[in-house]
Amino acid sequence: MTPTQLFEAAAEGNLDFIRKHKEHYRDKNERGWTVLHFAARYGQLEVATFLSSQAGCDILAVNNEGKTAADVAEFWGHDKVSKVLKPPTPSVSNTQILEKDTSDSNNTLVSNFSQNITNFFAGSFLNRLSRYRNDYSILQRLAHSPQSKFILFSKLNPLFDKSNDNSVYLASYSEVASLVDMIYGENKNIEKAVSKDEPILVFLGVDERNAKGEEGVAYWALDVTPRGKCQESLEDLTKEFESRGLDFAPTLPKAFKIDMRLASVLAQARAMVDWNKRNAFCPGCGRVTASAEGGHKRVCPVPKEDESCISHNGGVHNFTYPRTDPVIIVCIVHPTEDKILLGRQKSWPGKMFSCIAGFVEAGESIEEAVRREAIEETGIVVDRVSYHSSQPWPFPNSLMFGFIAEAVTTDIKLEDKELESAVWFTRSEVLASLKGNKDSPFAMPAANAIAYKLVKTWAFEWSRVISAKI
Incomplete structure (x- = not known):
């Protein structure tokens, strides 16, 4: 055998x-x-x-x-x-909020919390260990560890392995040593002048499933886009990877086909590389910024006594931290009939419809953003709002907050012209689309998208969700 x-x-x-x-x-x-x-x-x-x-x-x-x-x-x-x-669930700690279910003769303890929902691009297996970010010696050791793994990007496209079900390729230190040593080399002078050609290298965290802390497996994001003084060597590196059946390709839709937890690490990596590229220059004086805290902060290198840069004046404006833009996405329920409202943008493929979505504006709660986007895009007035779950969307840096909300009005008015159309779909039409029926009047987004999860929740579990009104 x-x-x-x-x-x-x-x-x-x-x-x-x-x-x-x-x-x-x-x-x-x-x-x-x-x-x-x-x-x-x-x-x-x-x-x-x-x-x-x-x-x-x-x-x-x-x-x-x-x-x-x-x-x-x-x-x-x-x-x-x-x-x-799945391994056995740990016993309930005394910090959880519990109550006795008086309807149960055995006085079973029942948690006040609903079941956790983890959407695609969330659920990372990494401990981000932010306390390591300010310790150069720890980062240096982890960067040189033979078990560390590097997710590589070229023009924001991650490196995929065509021979391994198109999963993300995880490079070792030996494969990218020359680039890593530009940041964490043994003779590196961390006080030296900032160079615009310095590679973007971000510490993502440590996989502690088999060992804790520095004994675990460190994950990094590394940009290998050919540029500047390193262009020729980076072009050679790209060709070498491609000769081995590896391929720099757009994150979507390939990311949806890899393991969900690895996809969440990829999402973090791409967002951080993108943010570092977008903030290469100081917004106050235009000088090249320096990477700090393992790639999680960028600072203007001008000394504080030099008043030529306004970023030094007033608090911590000399520091630039990664940004996350909040976005709401909502499945709107008809007030009297068994229907939901979905919209369609002209650029979307086929006959796809999805939930209403939009950015949260300054001085606005996420609940208010739900109501504003609903009336701006469709003319529908929304009242009660139930939170469902969230989904990171690192294209480039959004966090989507998912809701199911109750409409008060039903007349659709596409006044801002953002949508090509919006339609009240019946439950039977929604179920047909969820089942992939080709005769369905509309097509759903990908099953990994939060919009799909919101519609599916309404279709199959709405009675459980409505108790969570905000």
């Missing part, structure tokens, strides 16, 4: 074969997959249930991409398998 035969048996659901080879439950293939990973990938619930109960099987084992079997099952939509493989 070879491990490959066992992996094939798990993928096919051959439990009888698997029972006979307990000594191989911890074996891994070249990609770090165990027999449990294969059962999870192909949704073999009976096999996964059996293996998770065996002493020789480690449900927390991770593959080369840092994914547990539960992560694999969740990514491929095998929810029942994922639930079986």
